[in-house]
Amino acid sequence: MKAETRSRLEGALKAKGDLKLVAYIMAGHPSKKRSIEVGKRLAASGIAALEIGIPHSDPLADGPVIQRAGQTALAHGMTVAGAIEVAEAVARDGVPVVLMTYINPVLSYDPRKFAAEAAQAGVAGVIIPDLPIEEAEPITGWIRSASLDTVLMVAPTSPPERIANICSHSSGFVYCVTVTGITGIRKDLPDGVLELLAEVKKHTTLPVAAGFGISRQDHLKALRGKLDAAVVGSAIVDEIERAGDGVSLVRELLKACR
Amino acid sequence: MSRGALTHPVDGRFGAFGGQYVPETLMSALQELEDMWHEAKADPQFQLELAGHRRAFIGRPTPLYAATRIGDHFGGTHIHFKREDLCHTGAHKLNNAVGQALLALRMGKKRIIAETGAGQHGVATATVCARFGIRDWVTNVRTTHYIIGSVVGPHPYPEMVRDLQRVIGDEAREQYMSLDGKLPDVVVACVGGGSNAIGIFTAFLDDRDVSLVGVEAAGKGIRSGEHAASLVGGRPGVLHGSYSYVLQDGDGQILPTHSISAGLDYPGVGPEHAFLREIERVEYVAVSDKDALAAFKLCTRLEGIIPALEPSHAIHHAGVIARELGPGGRILVCLSGRGDKDMDSIPTKSEAEAVTSRGPLDVDEG
Numbered sequence: 144m145k146a147e148t149r150s151r152l153e154g155a156l157k158a159k160g161d162l163k164l165v166a167y168i169m170a171g172h173p174s175k176k177r178s179i180e181v182g183k184r185l186a187a188s189g190i191a192a193l194e195i196g197i198p199h200s201d202p203l204a205d206g207p208v209i210q211r212a213g214q215t216a217l218a219h220g221m222t223v224a225g226a227i228e229v230a231e232a233v234a235r236d237g238v239p240v241v242l243m244t245y246i247n248p249v250l251s252y253d254p255r256k257f258a259a260e261a262a263q264a265g266v267a268g269v270i271i272p273d274l275p276i277e278e279a280e281p282i283t284g285w286i287r288s289a290s291l292d293t294v295l296m297v298a299p300t301s302p303p304e305r306i307a308n309i310c311s312h313s314s315g316f317v318y319c320v321t322v323t324g325i326t327g328i329r330k331d332l333p334d335g336v337l338e339l340l341a342e343v344k345k346h347t348t349l350p351v352a353a354g355f356g357i358s359r360q361d362h363l364k365a366l367r368g369k370l371d372a373a374v375v376g377s378a379i380v381d382e383i384e385r386a387g388d389g390v391s392l393v394r395e396l397l398k399a400c401r
Numbered sequence: 402m403s404r405g406a407l408t409h410p411v412d413g414r415f416g417a418f419g420g421q422y423v424p425e426t427l428m429s430a431l432q433e434l435e436d437m438w439h440e441a442k443a444d445p446q447f448q449l450e451l452a453g454h455r456r457a458f459i460g461r462p463t464p465l466y467a468a469t470r471i472g473d474h475f476g477g478t479h480i481h482f483k484r485e486d487l488c489h490t491g492a493h494k495l496n497n498a499v500g501q502a503l504l505a506l507r508m509g510k511k512r513i514i515a516e517t518g519a520g521q522h523g524v525a526t527a528t529v530c531a532r533f534g535i536r537d538w539v540t541n542v543r544t545t546h547y548i549i550g551s552v553v554g555p556h557p558y559p560e561m562v563r564d565l566q567r568v569i570g571d572e573a574r575e576q577y578m579s580l581d582g583k584l585p586d587v588v589v590a591c592v593g594g595g596s597n598a599i600g601i602f603t604a605f606l607d608d609r610d611v612s613l614v615g616v617e618a619a620g621k622g623i624r625s626g627e628h629a630a631s632l633v634g635g636r637p638g639v640l641h642g643s644y645s646y647v648l649q650d651g652d653g654q655i656l657p658t659h660s661i662s663a664g665l666d667y668p669g670v671g672p673e674h675a676f677l678r679e680i681e682r683v684e685y686v687a688v689s690d691k692d693a694l695a696a697f698k699l700c701t702r703l704e705g706i707i708p709a710l711e712p713s714h715a716i717h718h719a720g721v722i723a724r725e726l727g728p729g730g731r732i733l734v735c736l737s738g739r740g741d742k743d744m745d746s747i748p749t750k751s752e753a754e755a756v757t758s759r760g761p762l763d764v765d766e767g
Contacts, residue, residue, distance in 0.1 A: 200654040204424045222652045246422050247639040251653025273422045298426040320426060
C-alpha cells in the first residue's frame with residue numbers, strides 16, 4: 144500500500160473540479176540560462192507541475208519538436224548534471240518539478256547518485272519512458288528511497304491486467320500516453336482516450352494525467368472531469384524554439400481547465 | 402559453460418544483458434511477438450514452410466568453399482568460407498527477413514517496417530514484402546510488424562533473429578564434418594550488430610575445442626575514436642531497447658561511429674555477444690578499414706570471390722590467426738555477403754592509399 148501521506152506531486156495534480164496543467168520544457172533548450180528563465184516563468188503561470196527533460200541522443204519516444212530541442216540542448220553542452228542544476232533553479236520557486244529522461248543517461252550517471260542529487264535539488268519525481276515495469280527494479284526502488292516519486296506510464300496498448308500492475312507500482316501520478324506513437328502536436332484527441340482513462344481510474348486513487356498530443360483548448364475541454372491533469376509538451380517547446388516562453392499558451396489553455 | 406549459453410535467454414536476458422527497455426506502448430506487441438514466435442518455432446508446419454523457402458527462394462544450403470589460394474597465401478592454412486554471399490539478394494540477411502515475414506503473416510500483420518541503415522537488410526525486407534505480398538509501410542503498433550535486421554533490440558528479437566540465422570552454423574558444421582570428420586580450430590565472423598556471427602557460432606558453442614572469434618570494425622583505429630567496435634571499445638549501456646555494450650560518451654549519449662563498411666557501422670552490439678564475451682566463450686577483436694580493404698583485394702584476386710567489406714574484416718583476421726596456428730591450421734570464415742554493393746566506394750577509397758593496381762577491381766558486374 145501507498146504511504147499514508149500524499150506526496151507533493153500527488154497533492155499538486157489531484158483535480159478539484161478543475162483540470163490541472165503540467166508543462167514540459169527541455170533542459171538546455173535553447174540554452175541553459177534561457178531554459179531556467181522559461182521554467183521560472185512557466186512555474187508562475189498557473190501550472191500544477193513542470194516536467195523538465197534531460198536530453199538524450201536516442202529519444203525513442205519523442206516526436207520531431209522535442210527531438211530537435213534535445214539536439215539543440217546537447218549541442219550547447221547540456222548534461223545530466225547540468226539538467227539537475229536547471230531543475231534546482233526552477234524548483235526553488237516552489238513548483239513541483241519532474242525530471243524526464245531515458246534510462247541510459249541515468250545508468251551512465253549512476254542511478255543512486257542521480258536520485259540523491261535530484262532529491263537534493265528539490266525535484267519531486269522522475270519519469271523514464273523506456274523503463275517499463277518489467278525492467279523497473281532495482282532502479283525505481285533506488286529513486287523512491289531518495290523520496291522521489293517514480294511516475295509510470297500506461298498506453299492505449301496496455302491490457303487491463305498490465306494497467307492494474309502499473310498503477311499499483313506508480314507513485315505521484317499515473318501517466319497515460321494517449322497515442323500509440325510518439326510525442327507531438329495533433330489536431331484531435333485520438334479515439335479511445337476516454338475509455339483508457341476510465342480503465343486507469345478503476346485501478347488507482349493516484350491523480351491520472353494524460354500526455355502526448357495535447358495542445359488545444361478543445362482537447363482540454365474534452366478531458367476535463369475525466370482525469371486530473373493534462374501534460375502539454377511539444378506545443379510549449381515549439382513556442383520556446385520560436386523564441387517564446389509558452390506562458391501565453393498556458394494561460395489560454397488554463398481557461399479551458401477551470 | 403557453453404551448455405548454459407545455449408539455454409539463454411532466460412526471462413529475456415543473456416546473463417545480465419538484453420531485456421526490454423522500450424516505452425510501454427510497445428510492450429504488448431513484444432509480448433505477442435514472443436508468444437507467437439515460440440508457438441511458430443515449435444510448429445512443424447511452420448518449420449516445413451520455412452525450410453521450403455530456404456531451399457527454393459534463398460538458395461540454401463549455401464556451399465562450404467575451400468579457399469585454397471588464400472590458405473596457401475596465409476602459409477598453408479586450411480581456410481573455408483561459408484558462402485552466405487550466394488544467398489538470394491547477396492547476404493545472410495534474407496535468412497532472417499524470410500522467417501520474420503512468415504511470422505508476420507501468421508500474426509495477421511498486414512504491414513512491415515524495417516530500419517535500413519546498412520542497406521542489405523532493407524533490400525532483404527523489400528524482397529520478402531514483394532514475395533509474400535505484404536506492404537512495406539509504417540503505420541501503427543497494432544497492425545505492423547517491425548523486422549529488426551540483426552540480433553539487437555528488445556527481447557525477443559535477439560533470440561528470434563539468432564534462431565533464424567543459426568541455419569548458417571548448423572549447415573556449416575555438418576558440411577565441415579563431412580570433409581574429414583573433424584571440426585575447425587577456429588570459426589571467425591564479423592560483428593556489427595552480430596547476426597551472421599551468432600548464426601555461425603551457435604552451432605559450435607558446445608564444441609569446447611573450437612575457438613570462436615568475432616571481428617568488429619576498428620575503423621581508423623580504436624584510439625582515433627573513429628570506429629564501430631562496441632565490445633572492444635565501448636561499455637555497457639542501453640541502446641535500442643536492450644542492455645549490451647554501447648559506444649557512448651561519459652554522460653550516456655550515443656557516439657557517432659565510423660567504419661568503411663556500412664553493415665558494421667553501428668554503436669551497439671547484440672546482447673548475446675556481450676554475454677558470450679563475459680563468459681569467455683567468444684573472443685572479440687577489431688580490424689581497421691585499411692586491413693579490411695587489403696583483405697577485400699586479396700580475396701578478390703586470389704579466389705575470384707568479391708567479399709562484402711563486412712566479412713573482409715573477418716578474412717583479414719583469419720590471416721592473423723593463420724600465422725598463430727601455423728601450417729595445417731583449420732579456419733572457418735563466415736563470408737556473410739558479396740561485395741558488388743561496395744564496388745562504387747572501394748576504388749576511390751583504395752586509390753587514396755595509392756599502393757595497389759586497380760586490376761583486380763575492374764570486374765564487369767554486368
